Amino acid sequence: MKRTIPLMITAVGGILLIVATFIPATKDWGEKATIWFDILAGIAFILGGVNLLMIHLSKVSDRKKGWAYSLITLLSFLTMLFAGLFKIGSPPAPDQEFYGESFAPLTISQLPDSATFTIPGEIPATITDHIELPASVRTQMTVADGTITFRGWMRPNQLNDLIDFSDNLKWRATMEALAEKAKPQVTLTGSLDWYSDHRALSYGGVMTPEDRTSLEQMGSDAPWKSAIDQLDKLTNKKISLNVKPEDVPPAFINGDKPATVAYESSGQLTATGDMTTGTRDTLKSVFPVVRPMTPEQQQAYWQSLVDAGEKPLDDDARQTFIGILDTLWTKQQLVDIINAAGIAKPGTKSWTQLYEEQQAGVADLNPEIPAGESVTLNDAQLQAIDAYIAAPQQRISQLVINLKAAGTLTGGQQAAMTKYLSSQPTSGRLGRDLTQTLMDKNVSLDQAQLELLLGPYRSEMVWARIVERLFIASHVVKYPYSGEYNATGTPFWWMYEYIMQPLMATVFALLAFYVASAAFRAFRVKNVEASLLLGTAFIILLGRTFAGVWLTSWIDPAGPFSGFRIENMTVWIMSVINTAGNRAIFIGIALGIISTSVKVLLGVDRSYLGSDD
Amino acid sequence: MIDFLDKLDRRWIFLAMGLSVLIPILMKLQFPETATAQSQAVFEEIEKLKEGDPVLMAWDWDPASAGELEPMAKSFVLHCASKKLKMYFLAIYPLGNQMADNDIADVIKVDFPDLKYGEDYVNLGYKPGYEGVIKVIVNNLRELYPTDSRGTNLDQIPMCRNVNSVQDMKLIINVSSGYPGIKEWVQYASTPYKHKFKLVGGCTGVQASLMYPYIPQQLAGQLGAIKGAAEYESLVTEKYDPDSKREIYKEGRRRMGPQLIAHMLMIGLIILGNIVYFAQRSRGAA
Numbered sequence: 001m002k003r004t005i006p007l008m009i010t011a012v013g014g015i016l017l018i019v020a021t022f023i024p025a026t027k028d029w030g031e032k033a034t035i036w037f038d039i040l041a042g043i044a045f046i047l048g049g050v051n052l053l054m055i056h057l058s059k060v061s062d063r064k065k066g067w068a069y070s071l072i073t074l075l076s077f078l079t080m081l082f083a084g085l086f087k088i089g090s091p092p093a094p095d096q097e098f099y100g101e102s103f104a105p106l107t108i109s110q111l112p113d114s115a116t117f118t119i120p121g122e123i124p125a126t127i128t129d130h131i132e133l134p135a136s137v138r139t140q141m142t143v144a145d146g147t148i149t150f151r152g153w154m155r156p157n158q159l160n161d162l163i164d165f166s167d168n169l170k171w172r173a174t175m176e177a178l179a180e181k182a183k184p185q186v187t188l189t190g191s192l193d194w195y196s197d198h199r200a201l202s203y204g205g206v207m208t209p210e211d212r213t214s215l216e217q218m219g220s221d222a223p224w225k226s227a228i229d230q231l232d233k234l235t236n237k238k239i240s241l242n243v244k245p246e247d248v249p250p251a252f253i254n255g256d257k258p259a260t261v262a263y264e265s266s267g268q269l270t271a272t273g274d275m276t277t278g279t280r281d282t283l284k285s286v287f288p289v290v291r292p293m294t295p296e297q298q299q300a301y302w303q304s305l306v307d308a309g310e311k312p313l314d315d316d317a318r319q320t321f322i323g324i325l326d327t328l329w330t331k332q333q334l335v336d337i338i339n340a341a342g343i344a345k346p347g348t349k350s351w352t353q354l355y356e357e358q359q360a361g362v363a364d365l366n367p368e369i370p371a372g373e374s375v376t377l378n379d380a381q382l383q384a385i386d387a388y389i390a391a392p393q394q395r396i397s398q399l400v401i402n403l404k405a406a407g408t409l410t411g412g413q414q415a416a417m418t419k420y421l422s423s424q425p426t427s428g429r430l431g432r433d434l435t436q437t438l439m440d441k442n443v444s445l446d447q448a449q450l451e452l453l454l455g456p457y458r459s460e461m462v463w464a465r466i467v468e469r470l471f472i473a474s475h476v477v478k479y480p481y482s483g484e485y486n487a488t489g490t491p492f493w494w495m496y497e498y499i500m501q502p503l504m505a506t507v508f509a510l511l512a513f514y515v516a517s518a519a520f521r522a523f524r525v526k527n528v529e530a531s532l533l534l535g536t537a538f539i540i541l542l543g544r545t546f547a548g549v550w551l552t553s554w555i556d557p558a559g560p561f562s563g564f565r566i567e568n569m570t571v572w573i574m575s576v577i578n579t580a581g582n583r584a585i586f587i588g589i590a591l592g593i594i595s596t597s598v599k600v601l602l603g604v605d606r607s608y609l610g611s612d613d
Numbered sequence: 614m615i616d617f618l619d620k621l622d623r624r625w626i627f628l629a630m631g632l633s634v635l636i637p638i639l640m641k642l643q644f645p646e647t648a649t650a651q652s653q654a655v656f657e658e659i660e661k662l663k664e665g666d667p668v669l670m671a672w673d674w675d676p677a678s679a680g681e682l683e684p685m686a687k688s689f690v691l692h693c694a695s696k697k698l699k700m701y702f703l704a705i706y707p708l709g710n711q712m713a714d715n716d717i718a719d720v721i722k723v724d725f726p727d728l729k730y731g732e733d734y735v736n737l738g739y740k741p742g743y744e745g746v747i748k749v750i751v752n753n754l755r756e757l758y759p760t761d762s763r764g765t766n767l768d769q770i771p772m773c774r775n776v777n778s779v780q781d782m783k784l785i786i787n788v789s790s791g792y793p794g795i796k797e798w799v800q801y802a803s804t805p806y807k808h809k810f811k812l813v814g815g816c817t818g819v820q821a822s823l824m825y826p827y828i829p830q831q832l833a834g835q836l837g838a839i840k841g842a843a844e845y846e847s848l849v850t851e852k853y854d855p856d857s858k859r860e861i862y863k864e865g866r867r868r869m870g871p872q873l874i875a876h877m878l879m880i881g882l883i884i885l886g887n888i889v890y891f892a893q894r895s896r897g898a899a
Contacts, residue, residue: 027752030748031748031749031752031753031756034742034745034748034749035749035756035757037742037745038740038741038742038745038746038749038757041741041742041743041745042741042742044741045741093763093764095763095765134768135766135768135769136768136769197766482764484762484763486711486714488718496711500676501676501679502676504675504676504677505676505677505679505680507677508677508678508680509680512630512634512875513626513627513630513631515879516626516627516629516630516875516878516879516882517623517626517627519879519882519883519886520621520623520626520882520883520885520886521623521886522886523883523886523887524886524887524890525887525890534883534887537883538880538883541876541879541880542876542880544818544838544840544872544876545644545840545869545872545873545876545877546644546645546646546869546873547873547876547877549647567647567649571649571650574821574822574825575825575828578822578825579825579826582822582823582825582826583826586826
């Protein structure tokens with residue numbers, strides 16, 4: 001029995017794979033057998049680990065020769081296993097943490113009835129029975145008896161998956177209508193969500209008493225109320241950091257602050273609830289961007305650098321310095337970007353509109369909505385931009401308000417302008433770039449000059465670190481083990497990067513030394529075959545380097561003797577002689593494999609079981 | 614002299630080999646590279662693809678072979694990222710996953726920060742099972758790869774939603790250091806499905822000669838060791854990164870300097886060994 005079962009597994013598995021290769025109808029069988037093979041191969045790793053432990057533990061316990069090496073092997077194995085398996089020091093995966101949202105456990109059955117949305121409809125007849133609904137909605141959506149039911153609130157990605165599910169226009173229009181229905185009430189839209197994969201109710205931002213009342217009115221079951229309680233506590237949790245007043249930028253103190261972050265003059269920076277990445281980025285970018293400089297302003301900046309130091313700076317340094325300042329953004333660039341974003345583009349009709357047109361008998365459905373009128377900046381808006389350039393401390397948000405007050409500013413224009421201005425350097429980044437460029441040109445700057453250029457950058461970095469600390473402190477970790485075991489900076493990564501990788505490369509590199517020694521000792525021209533081998537080796541060794549090209553470079557590459565150029569001889573040897581030899585060997589091996597396989601499958605050869613048969 | 618050479622301590626040979634590698638590295642010795650037909654074929658096969666075409670990047674190598682394979686792996690990533698191809702990394706070699714992560718970090722994250730994980734590139738990770746893995750994923754990727762290497766469901770990764778098997782790829786690029794590797798990809802992927810996609814690859818010098826019988830039908834082109842890497846690197850950087858200051862894109866050509874001197878040393882040692890051999894033989898005959 002001990003031998004019969006492995007023999008049977010081998011025979012059945014082998015024959016199945018042969019059958020699956022030649023009979024297309026049985027392809028799935030072969031696939032299943034291969035999956036089992038892959039699972040067994042995975043298990044083999046565990047067995048290998050156990051085997052390694054047993055062998056080396058026994059060697060250490062018996063104090064056999066080389067036991068110290070076994071001890072090192074064991075310790076290395078266990079340390080890496082421990083570090084990798086328990087993800088020591090691994091931060092949680094950012095895409096699983098839902099920064100800015102708080103979670104409370106809630107199953108789909110615990111969702112209130114008010115979160116159930118229905119609409120008449122059916123799965124299109126073109127979709128066959130065995131095709132399942134998209135994975136993102138599978139647990140939330142049911143289709144039965146001409147009614148489509150959705151539990152929870154539909155997210156844009158779920159709607160996209162449902163739209164992609166079928167190209168049937170009625171289905172797409174129905175899904176659009178369902179998505180319109182499956183929304184939380186207006187005051188909660190954008191804050192409330194339910195994630196089927198996480199079985200959790202989510203709330204983004206801070207829950208106000210009004211929001212809590214609205215949520216309580218949605219359901220009265222205990223689990224629902226408990227989830228609201230938890231979310232209320234989490235979203236109103238306050239986290240404070242003590243910061244030095246001089247580290248807080250004036251632009252933050254005097255400017256508009258995100259509603260969830262407060263600063264007290266005593267030096268306490270407080271965040272309420274889980275901070276979003278958007279809030280974090282807004283906080284980090286409180287420093288105003290540098291405005292375009294006139295030649296006089298450029299000269300004044302240069303002079304301040306010269307005056308700050310004791311060493312003179314030459315004209316080349318000045319040219320470099322001014323050259324960098326010349327690359328700053330200009331008013332015209334900003335105006336062009338806003339006007340370009342205001343050019344009207346054709347829109348797209350909704351699926352519902354298209355379906356209605358189809359029902360009305362329109363033959364050629366056109367999904368395009370003609371473009372409206374383009375929007376360009378007026379004179380008052382151009383003056384608002386001038387005012388922004390003249391006021392170095394004015395925020396982008398204030399410019400948006402001024403532009404809207406002075407004329408029309410579309411959402412696209414606002415987004416394009418904000419993106420453009422946000423990507424421009426702050427005084428800190430400009431100082432850093434100037435320092436880097438001057439140092440690249442070997443301009444020597446003394447301490448006071450470096451301080452002038454890099455001081456603002458240091459302040460920006462200190463503030464960015466404070467914001468990052470507050471962001472992390474305000475976040476409640478949802479899945480502590482969701483990170484990668486080999487994330488940069490973890491003990492596993494360190495051992496892999498600085499121990500395993502160099503050791504593997506070193507051991508392999510030793511080959512070069514032994515090959516050289518062996519070539520000197522053993523590569524002898526004892527007979528004709530050895531002479532042929534030697535000649536071939538020389539050609540290949542030369543042909544794989546520039547030496548081969550150089551040695552026969554005098555032969556015309558387009559002439560009749562170009563085949564005698566060493567690099568061409570190398571190619572010929574590899575693709576003709578080598579290929580012919582290899583093919584012969586491969587055919588021989590294939591025949592050998594067939595004969596051995598037949599013997600194994602029929603149980604004639606049992607040597608793989610450790611038998612002497 | 615002959616007796617001295619006959620009894621030469623091998624540590625002198627080790628020293629000579631060490632110096633022949635060290636000196637060109639320190640002197641930054643480099644030589645021009647002209648692409649051979651194989652490197653050109655690999656380059657052209659990738660060039661034929663259009664923006665957004667899916668490419669499977671099978672990274673089946675480990676740090677032991679980094680000397681030969683790392684430059685070509687980085688050039689492959691540079692080439693595909695420059696052409697904005699959709700890159701699907703995976704590994705059937707245990708440490709291939711880490712090598713893919715390294716290349717993503719060194720090339721994509723530094724030089725192509727606009728490319729997004731999950732939309733432009735994804736690392737599906739390592740799966741044990743040798744060629745068994747290839748046999749399954751050529752027909753059904755999700756059977757063995759329900760998630761990427763970070764554990765995200767493939768259905769939640771935009772670029773994976775419409776990928777059901779390797780047959781949905783336009784090209785497979787394999788970097789291989791042994792078994793399982795390029796030979797297995799030829800036997801179990803490109804041979805049965807040669808009309809669906811092409812396979813190109815790069816491998817160690819030891820494997821390169823074994824792969825010639827499969828060229829060009831089953832293997833459209835291959836880069837053999839550091840020589841192939843240097844040639845391909847020249848082609849890629851010439852077209853997509855001519856002014857690059859980054860050393861990682863010159864690494865293949867930089868490693869050809871030590872290779873030249875080491876090969877010359879090997880030839881010298883073989884000649885010297887045979888002089889000793891013939892001298893002793895003639896002495897014995899006399």
